[in-house]
Amino acid sequence: MSIERPLWLVVCALAAVLFLWALRRAQAHRSASALHYSNLAFAREALRMRRWPERVLHALTVAAASLLALGAGGLHVPLPHVVHNGTVMVCIDTSGSMAATDIDPTRWSAARDAAAAFVHETPSGTRVGIVSFATGAQLIAAPTENRDSVLAALDDLPSPNGATAIGDALQLAGAQLPPAGSRAIIVITDGVNNRGVDPLTVAQELGARHVAVYTVGIGTQSGGVIPGTGEEATIDEDALRAYAQAGGGAYARVDSAGSLRDVLGRLGRATSIAIAPADATAFCAFASGILFAVSVLFGMWIGRFP
Amino acid sequence: MSALRDALLRGRKRPRARGSGSTALRRGDGFEFSELRAYAPGDDPRRIDWAATARTGDLQTRVLHEDVCLVLAAIVDESQSMSLGRTAPLAEDAAAALRAWFDAADVEDRCMRIAGDTLIAPAMRGLRSAAACLLSPLPRFSLRESLDLARAVLPRGCALLAISDFFDLDDPDDAILSELGARLDCTALLARDPWIDGLPLRGFVTLVDAETQEEQRFYLGRRERERFMRAACAREASLLARFEAAGWRCGVMAEGSGAHALFAAFGLQ
Numbered sequence: 001m002s003i004e005r006p007l008w009l010v011v012c013a014l015a016a017v018l019f020l021w022a023l024r025r026a027q028a029h030r031s032a033s034a035l036h037y038s039n040l041a042f043a044r045e046a047l048r049m050r051r052w053p054e055r056v057l058h059a060l061t062v063a064a065a066s067l068l069a070l071g072a073g074g075l076h077v078p079l080p081h082v083v084h085n086g087t088v089m090v091c092i093d094t095s096g097s098m099a100a101t102d103i104d105p106t107r108w109s110a111a112r113d114a115a116a117a118f119v120h121e122t123p124s125g126t127r128v129g130i131v132s133f134a135t136g137a138q139l140i141a142a143p144t145e146n147r148d149s150v151l152a153a154l155d156d157l158p159s160p161n162g163a164t165a166i167g168d169a170l171q172l173a174g175a176q177l178p179p180a181g182s183r184a185i186i187v188i189t190d191g192v193n194n195r196g197v198d199p200l201t202v203a204q205e206l207g208a209r210h211v212a213v214y215t216v217g218i219g220t221q222s223g224g225v226i227p228g229t230g231e232e233a234t235i236d237e238d239a240l241r242a243y244a245q246a247g248g249g250a251y252a253r254v255d256s257a258g259s260l261r262d263v264l265g266r267l268g269r270a271t272s273i274a275i276a277p278a279d280a281t282a283f284c285a286f287a288s289g290i291l292f293a294v295s296v297l298f299g300m301w302i303g304r305f306p
Numbered sequence: 307m308s309a310l311r312d313a314l315l316r317g318r319k320r321p322r323a324r325g326s327g328s329t330a331l332r333r334g335d336g337f338e339f340s341e342l343r344a345y346a347p348g349d350d351p352r353r354i355d356w357a358a359t360a361r362t363g364d365l366q367t368r369v370l371h372e373d374v375c376l377v378l379a380a381i382v383d384e385s386q387s388m389s390l391g392r393t394a395p396l397a398e399d400a401a402a403a404l405r406a407w408f409d410a411a412d413v414e415d416r417c418m419r420i421a422g423d424t425l426i427a428p429a430m431r432g433l434r435s436a437a438a439c440l441l442s443p444l445p446r447f448s449l450r451e452s453l454d455l456a457r458a459v460l461p462r463g464c465a466l467l468a469i470s471d472f473f474d475l476d477d478p479d480d481a482i483l484s485e486l487g488a489r490l491d492c493t494a495l496l497a498r499d500p501w502i503d504g505l506p507l508r509g510f511v512t513l514v515d516a517e518t519q520e521e522q523r524f525y526l527g528r529r530e531r532e533r534f535m536r537a538a539c540a541r542e543a544s545l546l547a548r549f550e551a552a553g554w555r556c557g558v559m560a561e562g563s564g565a566h567a568l569f570a571a572f573g574l575q
Contacts, residue, residue, distance in 0.1 A: 046537035
């Protein structure tokens with residue numbers, strides 16, 4: 001939150017305080033609503049005074065005056081807004097372990113379907129690209145606004161085979177991103193980096209470029225056996241969490257196709273929404289006017305005005 | 307004789323009359339003939355009318371009017387709370403009721419007035435005494451002090467009228483009322499709250515205590531106004547019940563009723 005014209009804010013706040021003080025004094029001296037009564041103690045007991053109407057009126061007036069002062073001061077508040085020109089690269093692990101069937105039908109299929117759903121849900125204007133990685137990284141679809149071409153490219157996703165080069169995928173995806181704007185990389189993997197460059201170093205570089213890195217670990221807690229090898233697929237969660245932290249993103253673990261789609265949906269919203277300061281002057285002026293009107297009407301209703 | 311005096315005489319708290327044994331208090335050891343009636347056991351044999359007995363063949367008793375003089379005392383609230391009213395101050399009604407009270411004084415009757423710790427007891431009798439009571443300047447008023455002084459100085463059987471809003475009586479100790487009610491023929495006129503039918507303002511209202519000038523702001527919504535009316539009615543009913551329990555004759559002096567309220571308390575039109 002920031003104030004564009006702090007001097008105006010101070011001046012308006014002082015004016016509002018002076019106005020309220022003068023109003024209070026004027027009302028204190030008003031005799032029209034004064035009534036002499038025989039015994040104040042009896043009236044006090046009989047009436048059991050209600051204080052909330054006056055408190056509500058004060059709160060309304062103070063809120064209206066505060067909003068007016070903030071509006072005059074040029075209030076800017078950070079507000080989330082949909083980014084229509086962002087770029088998101090989805091990196092899908094196609095190593096041999098992605099053939100494991102602990103997620104129905106396979107981890108690879110679930111990742112591909114979730115990526116397709118993600119592409120569908122991203123707001124228009126957001127460019128989406130696909131990178132697959134196993135022993136090396138491969139660009140499947142360059143960042144584009146054309147959903148159909150990305151979806152068609154997903155059909156060409158390589159079958160599960162080979163090692164896991166997370167660092168190479170991050171590097172390739174980072175290279176596809178524009179130098180400025182809202183940019184994010186989502187890595188869907190089930191394994192441990194065992195090829196190529198150090199993913200943590202690449203994530204740190206990306207973080208320095210304000211590229212958000214999100215990592216999604218896929219696989220059940222019990223893990224799965226890599227078909228044809230008899231080896232158990234494991235996830236290096238600590239490492240994935242570290243990559244996400246270095247890139248200013250977040251890590252999520254999924255153990256079903258449904259939860260993978262949910263996580264990617266959330267990431268889609270997170271990568272397409274940015275927080276930016278918005279000018280709240282008009283809102284403050286409008287809300288202040290409404291509150292002043294409400295407080296005057298409320299004051300008239302409870303007999304405070306005129 | 308005024309109707310009010312007549313009512314006071316009828317209602318005086320006295321032992322049973324000597325002579326005729328009647329409870330009608332105007333009958334007793336006087337000189338004026340009232341009626342002739344059949345002898346009843348307990349009648350004074352000296353009151354037997356032998357001529358009438360001879361005529362009728364049965365014992366006949368002569369019933370005479372009693373010669374009495376009244377002492378009319380009054381306590382009228384002179385505090386600022388009685389200066390309130392919707393159209394006219396309650397004090398005007400109190401003054402009208404007081405005039406009617408002292409107008410009941412007969413030639414030999416005495417009038418007294420009590421205000422705070424001051425007793426105004428003119429040496430004259432009859433209407434001159436009443437006029438002196440009405441015209442005498444009064445000191446600061448205090449209901450408690452007035453009742454205390456009435457208890458101390460008024461003679462047994464005296465007729466006492468108290469007119470006030472009785473806010474000072476909100477102390478639940480009614481011993482003094484009972485004591486006065488037992489010794490004197492007491493009448494209380496309760497000045498009705500001018501706003502008992504509803505406070506005239508709504509919204510935020512500053513109420514000013516008429517006596518202390520203390521101020522307090524209240525919010526008077528529909529519920530508050532209804533609550534106030536209920537409380538005022540309950541207070542009035544409670545005060546009337548307390549006076550009746552203490553042996554007082556009591557009535558309500560609504561705004562504009564003045565002397566009528568006094569007569570109504572005695573059951574007179």
